[in-house]
């Protein structure tokens with residue numbers, strides 16, 4: 001039986017952050033990206049084998065890897081800033097109409 005397995009890479013852009021770049025020194029927009037490598041069997045991705053986070057400066061293009069904890073911290077900061085409180089709107093439930101039996 002022939003087993004075909006390998007890995008597949010996924011790149012997710014999580015957010016755009018304004019950070020002070022270590023490469024060019026500008027407070028430039030940085031793309032926060034998550035790179036996931038998944039184990040595949042018969043070209044079907046099964047489970048992630050490695051996840052790395054990195055930021056890329058849109059000004060000079062320099063990339064920095066960062067630990068997962070730091071990436072999550074940055075994402076939490078964005079969430080705290082951008083998340084609007086979702087008020088629970090009262091839902092109006094349509095009343096079922098009663099059917100009057102015809103009396104003859």
Ligand SMILES: [Zn+2]
Nearest residue numbers: 021024057060
């Ligand atoms: Zn830069």
